Amino acid sequence: MILNFGSINLDLVYRVAHLPKPGETLASTSFARFLGGKGINQSIAAARSGGAIRHIGCLGPDGKWLGEQIAHFGLSLDEITQVDVPTGHAVIFVDDTAENQIVLFGGSNLAFTKNQIEQALNTARRGDWVLLQNETNLVSYIAQEARARGLKVAYSAAPFDANAVRDLLDQINLLALNEGEAAAIAQNIGHHPAELNIDHVLITKGERGAELHSGGEILHQDSVKVEAIDTTGAGDTFLGAFMARFVDGKADEALAFAAGAAALQVTKQGAAAAIPCAEEVEAFLRNA
Ligand code: RIB
Numbered sequence: 001m002i003l004n005f006g007s008i009n010l011d012l013v014y015r016v017a018h019l020p021k022p023g024e025t026l027a028s029t030s031f032a033r034f035l036g037g038k039g040i041n042q043s044i045a046a047a048r049s050g051g052a053i054r055h056i057g058c059l060g061p062d063g064k065w066l067g068e069q070i071a072h073f074g075l076s077l078d079e080i081t082q083v084d085v086p087t088g089h090a091v092i093f094v095d096d097t098a099e100n101q102i103v104l105f106g107g108s109n110l111a112f113t114k115n116q117i118e119q120a121l122n123t124a125r126r127g128d129w130v131l132l133q134n135e136t137n138l139v140s141y142i143a144q145e146a147r148a149r150g151l152k153v154a155y156s157a158a159p160f161d162a163n164a165v166r167d168l169l170d171q172i173n174l175l176a177l178n179e180g181e182a183a184a185i186a187q188n189i190g191h192h193p194a195e196l197n198i199d200h201v202l203i204t205k206g207e208r209g210a211e212l213h214s215g216g217e218i219l220h221q222d223s224v225k226v227e228a229i230d231t232t233g234a235g236d237t238f239l240g241a242f243m244a245r246f247v248d249g250k251a252d253e254a255l256a257f258a259a260g261a262a263a264l265q266v267t268k269q270g271a272a273a274a275i276p277c278a279e280e281v282e283a284f285l286r287n288a
Contacts, residue, residue, distance in 0.1 A: 001128045002046055002053045002243055003120060003151075005142050006039015007109040007135030008066055008080070010089040011271055013232070019093055019101045028093075035069040036090055036271035037109065038133045038158055041233045044073045045240025045261060046131075048277045051247070054079055056120045057136075058108040060087035073272065079120055083111040088135070098228035098266065104159070110137040117142050126150040129173075129247050134159050143171040156239055157181050162188040174200040174246075176239050179208075194218075204238055210259065212251055221255035224263035224288050233271030238262040241281070260285040 014028035043055040056079045059067055066087060067077055088109040093101045117138060124130070130146040132139050133156045143153045154174035157165045160181045166189060169175075175198050177185070182203050186192045193201045194213040201213040205223075212219040241261035245254035260281045268274035276284070 001125065002051060002131050002247060003056060003124055003128060003146075004039055004043045004046070004053055004131040005056045005112065005117065005120070005136060005139075006043060006131065006133060007037035007088055007106075008035070008040045008057045008059060008063070008070070009037035009104070009109070009135075010034075010063075010066060010087060011036030011092055011232070012089060013092045013094060013230075013270065016093050016095055019095050019099065032269065034270040034273050035066055035073075036092075036233065037088060038135050038156065038236050039109075039131075040070060040075075041236035041271050041275065042131060042133070042156065042240035042243070043075055044272045045237045045265075045275050046244040047073065047075055048275055049241040049244035049257065049261060049281070050278045051240075051244025053244075054120070056116070057081070058083045058085075058111045058116075060085050060108040063087040063108065069272070081116055083108050085111045092232055094230050094232060094269075098231050100230070100232050102232070104135065106135065106137075109135050112136055112138050112142075114138065114141065117145060121145050121149055121151070124149060124151055127152070129154055129243065131243060132156070134161055134164055139164065140167050140171070143168055147171055154239075154243060156235075157185075158235065160184060169196060169198065172198060174198070174202065176202040176204070176242075178235060179203055179205045202239070202242065204235055210238065210255060212255055214251065219252055219255055221259050224259050224285070226263045226267050228266040230269045230274065231266050233274065234262045234266050236271065237265040237275050240275075256285065257281060260288070
């Protein structure tokens with residue numbers, strides 16, 4: 001089982017010809033609202049990949065539609081707490097090359113309480129995994145409490161904050177980051193993440209695939225080439241799909257499956273809405 005203490009956002013997505021420059025006023029070519037947030041994207045990717053996942057999160061009084069979307073994806077709302085803070089949202093620009101720019105409002109994602117965290121952790125079983133990102137409060141507390149209960153911790157260092165990563169390094173079993181973030185950590189602490197004392201380091205490299213570093217061994221995974229429409233949530237899809245299979249100990253299969261899931265996800269618009277199910281990924285990989 002994976003317990004994901006994760007963000008939930010309303011994604012306000014504007015298509016633009018190019019990403020805005022400082023001081024520029026730009027007309028969008030379309031606008032749409034989607035369920036998003038790195039946390040819930042990862043949970044949905046894990047669930048759609050066949051993983052067992054509990055999403056622990058917070059929604060504000062304006063979060064009804066997002067709750068309906070989450071239920072629509074088959075995730076339970078039982079551990080999503082209603083808080084008295086506006087729901088988190090993201091303003092997202094996506095340009096004609098499928099590249100994006102995101103501004104976050106944390107809102108309800110920053111309203112986790114220690115009580116809520118402990119209640120969720122107290123019902124976990126030894127050996128379960130906890131999944132964390134940088135879009136919620138109390139990340140370090142969750143990691144400490146999880147480890148104290150014999151749980152394993154996977155941490156996605158996004159959105160990137162070198163200090164947050166440094167604080168967590170000795171509390172995690174798996175660190176997931178992209179190669180730009182890996183380089184920033186190397187610069188910040190003087191060691192490449194793969195040289196640190198972490199059981200598994202997963203580095204995604206966009207079109208150049210991904211690497212899993214585990215105990216001195218490196219597994220390489222090529223990316224699957226597709227025509228991208230929108231890359232928002234691709235990293236979340238990769239990680240959620242990977243975790244769904246990795247927790248059963250199938251690292252190489254998990255990497256290959258995650259590469260297929262992320263490739264398919266970028267061929268549609270939106271974050272959570274574009275995440276494929278296991279059957280779609282398997283069919284896609286058979287024909288790739
Ligand atoms: O990783 C993509 C996600 O980042 C979006 O869904 C947005 O909500 C931001 O959290």
